[in-house]
Amino acid sequence: MHQIKNISLYHLLVGLTLGALAAGICLHSLGLSPLESQSQLSEPPKSFANPSATPVASPTPTTVPKPSPTDIPSPVPTRIPPPETSEGEWLIIASISEQRLYLYNGHKLFRHYPVSTGKASALTPLGKWRISEKVELQLGTEFGSRWMRLERCDPATGQYQWTDYGIHGTNEEEKIGTPVSEGCIRLRNSDVEEIYTLVPLGTLVLTTQ
Numbered sequence: 001m002h003q004i005k006n007i008s009l010y011h012l013l014v015g016l017t018l019g020a021l022a023a024g025i026c027l028h029s030l031g032l033s034p035l036e037s038q039s040q041l042s043e044p045p046k047s048f049a050n051p052s053a054t055p056v057a058s059p060t061p062t063t064v065p066k067p068s069p070t071d072i073p074s075p076v077p078t079r080i081p082p083p084e085t086s087e088g089e090w091l092i093i094a095s096i097s098e099q100r101l102y103l104y105n106g107h108k109l110f111r112h113y114p115v116s117t118g119k120a121s122a123l124t125p126l127g128k129w130r131i132s133e134k135v136e137l138q139l140g141t142e143f144g145s146r147w148m149r150l151e152r153c154d155p156a157t158g159q160y161q162w163t164d165y166g167i168h169g170t171n172e173e174e175k176i177g178t179p180v181s182e183g184c185i186r187l188r189n190s191d192v193e194e195i196y197t198l199v200p201l202g203t204l205v206l207t208t209q
Contacts, residue, residue, distance in 0.1 A: 090198060092167070092205040094185050096124055099177050101167075101185065103195060110198075113191045116176050117207075118183040125183070128153040129205040130160055131167070134196060144169015144189045146196040150205055167205070168192060 091104040094115060102112045118124040133149035147168040151160040169189040170176070176188055185207075187195070 090200070090203045092195075092199065092203060094124070094167075094205065094207045096126070096179070096207065096209050099179065101187065101195075103198070111194075113187055113195075114177045116170070116181050116186040117179045119180050122181070122183045124179075124181070124185065124207055125152070125165070126207050126209060127155070129165070129207065131199060131201055131203045131205065132160070132162070134201065136196075137169075139169075139189065140171060142171055144171060144186075144192060146189070146192045148192075148196065148199075167195070 087106040089106060090110075093102045093104070094100075094117065095102070096117050099115055099117060100112055101115045103110045129150040129152050131148045132151040133147075135147040135149075137143055137145055137147055139145050143166075147166055150163055150165045150167065152163050152165070153160050165184055167185045167187065169192040170186045172180075173188050176186065
């Protein structure tokens with residue numbers, strides 16, 4: 001019986017010794033001494049050492065806002081009024097290809113507007129005209145709120161002749177910018193009203209390609 005107890009004690013001592021050796025090997029593989037292991041392993045990871053610190057935000061990339069359709073400028077016209085216009089006189093140039101009306105005061109462009117000229121089967125004639133009549137209308141008609149009759153200059157005689165053509169508003173403003181008229185020059189009602197108040201009878205009008 002005494003021998004059995006000695007053998008058990010011997011086995012216990014061997015087990016403890018092997019366990020201590022195994023622990024030492026693990027600490028050595030981690031680069032720690034037995035004294036260092038307790039202090040270093042008990043420290044919290046550096047990323048969580050100061051949870052109350054304010055995190056540094058990454059810089060927000062700056063973006064350049066794209067211009068909306070209303071911010072994009074209209075095309076700058078290159079048309080120059082003929083020399084017969086003098087300072088202070090109004091001049092209207094209607095471009096068929098651009099579907100645009102240019103309003104000049106003297107030799108300076110005052111404003112330009114989208115228009116609708118004659119459709120393929122009723123093209124707006126090119127040439128020289130003058131405003132001979134101005135009429136205010138009630139909204140709801142096909143001529144909109146204003147009508148300005150045009151007399152056409154005969155290039156052979158230089159005389160102006162009465163016509164059915166005119167500059168007027170419309171009850172189909174959504175079609176402005178497309179050649180759909182019967183030969184007249186259509187504008188949005190607000191635009192034709194502005195021109196109506198500015199230009200007097202006799203104002204020169206040129207229709208160009």
